[in-house]
Amino acid sequence: MNIREDRTVSSFEELAGLVQPFRKDGDWIFRGVRQSNYELIPKIGRPGSRKAVGSGGDLPYDPNAEETMFRHFVRSAAPYVKHVPTSRLEWLALAQHHGLFTRLLDWSESLLVAAYFAVEDARNRPHQPMIYAVKDVPLVPADKHDDLDALDDVMMYYPPHISPRIPAQTGLFTVHKHPDKPFNPENVVRITICRIPLTLKLNLNAFGVHKGSLFPDIDGLAEYQSWLYKCGEHMRYGGDVS
Secondary structure (H helix, E strand, C coil): CCCCEEEEECEEEHHHHHHHHHHCCCCEEEEECCCCCCCCCCCCCCCCCEEECCCCCCCCCCCHHHHHHHHHHHHHHHHHCCCCCCHHHHHHHHHHCCCCCCEEEECCCCCHHHHHHCCCCCCCCCCCCEEEECCCCEEECCCHHCCCHHCEEEEEEECCCCCCCCHCCEEEEEEECCCCCCCCCCCEEEEEEEEEEEHHHHHHHHHHCCHHHCCCHHHHHHHHHHHHHHCCCCCCCCCCCC
């Protein structure tokens, strides 16, 4: 099997069959996207991330506005965090984790975790869900964690475990020097998920890859149990909940 070629999978078995070839080919990272036309652009640089008040039209990425937002976040976040970050990059990882628009993109070392995020919202869409597989992204040097302007175009960062979600998702980030430009890596494989998003999500659940396992907190638990209820997937419970 040539693991370097784009491919389409139409069953869980086909997807699972890619795990070993990727593992044997080296250190790949994976990102699931809900539609195959989504580019690798951090949220802060995407069209629509800034809007003109009044007209509602899109505004371009603004690094000065980004810096202002980041400084306000850092200034105000201390009362809410148990571990205070020690570098700018660690602060960005914390901010990304809690939903701030940043120049980071989320990835996983697990193909199956990425598949979950591709099909998490398993509704019919104009384009099919897809997984990006990327190799040979360089690591951010330790002495550059506070000087992101000195980075190469796109680099990789393993964050400290600021949340149980990061190890649960085998998570890491790419850091984008130009966050409004699509990342077009040289070593990339695109895995399109054809026709089976809900079936794949159900099979991933059977393998223990689901909202509750990837978001190991009470919010993840509640969402996971609600999804099981919606799909009629709960096992019979014979115990006493009192």
